Amino acid sequence: MDSQTNELIKNEIKSNEVCLFMKGTPDAPQCGFSMAVTNILKMLEVNFKGVNVLADQNLREGIKVFSDWPTIPQLYVKNEFIGGCDIVKEMYESGELAKLFEDNGIDFKKKN
Amino acid sequence: MAMDLKEIESLIKEALPDAKIEIQDLAGDGNHYSATVISSQFAGKSKIQQHKMVYSSLKGKMGNELHALAVKTKEK
Numbered sequence: 001m002d003s004q005t006n007e008l009i010k011n012e013i014k015s016n017e018v019c020l021f022m023k024g025t026p027d028a029p030q031c032g033f034s035m036a037v038t039n040i041l042k043m044l045e046v047n048f049k050g051v052n053v054l055a056d057q058n059l060r061e062g063i064k065v066f067s068d069w070p071t072i073p074q075l076y077v078k079n080e081f082i083g084g085c086d087i088v089k090e091m092y093e094s095g096e097l098a099k100l101f102e103d104n105g106i107d108f109k110k111k112n
Numbered sequence: 113m114a115m116d117l118k119e120i121e122s123l124i125k126e127a128l129p130d131a132k133i134e135i136q137d138l139a140g141d142g143n144h145y146s147a148t149v150i151s152s153q154f155a156g157k158s159k160i161q162q163h164k165m166v167y168s169s170l171k172g173k174m175g176n177e178l179h180a181l182a183v184k185t186k187e188k
Contacts, residue, residue: 033180064175068164069160069164069167070167070172070174070175071174071175081160082160083159083160083163084163085182086163086182086183086184087159087160087163090159090184091159
């Protein structure tokens with residue numbers, strides 16, 4: 001991975017509390033897995049930055065190396081890699097994801 | 113590019129010999145699978161580490177030959 005891509009990734013996860021590397025954009029996901037994670041974040045009404053890896057081939061490959069994770073989407077919260085689609089889905093269903101946001105002081109919609 | 117269900121199973125089995133593995137071909141196209149892997153080797157590991165163990169057993173095929181594999185891991 002070139003240093004420019006490395007810097008770009010570091011900068012995105014540092015400046016965005018909730019950052020999703022995805023295929024497409026939050027309004028127009030280009031892959032079912034990216035859409036699934038986007039939908040979960042939207043349901044929880046969390047503000048997040050969607051970074052479209054399809055717009056940059058270096059980023060698309062670089063993020064896999066950076067996280068040591070072979071697939072996209074990838075969710076980062078407060079600089080930390082949380083997981084891909086399967087893990088985020090499981091965490092949403094078990095309530096762990098809401099707890100993670102709560103523990104990190106990130107605004108989201110609590111279920112009543 | 114596609115991958116055979118048996119091939120996925122044997123690669124995971126090789127890396128996690130005690131694993132109980134259930135694989136489904138979700139779309140019937142040899143390209144979209146889901147795998148549930150239950151192994152004692154997951155004990156004490158985070159979900160990320162558990163999924164990485166499954167991915168690494170597939171020796172770089174994940175994200176290449178294998179487009180979609182939904183992974184679910186459980187401790188035995």
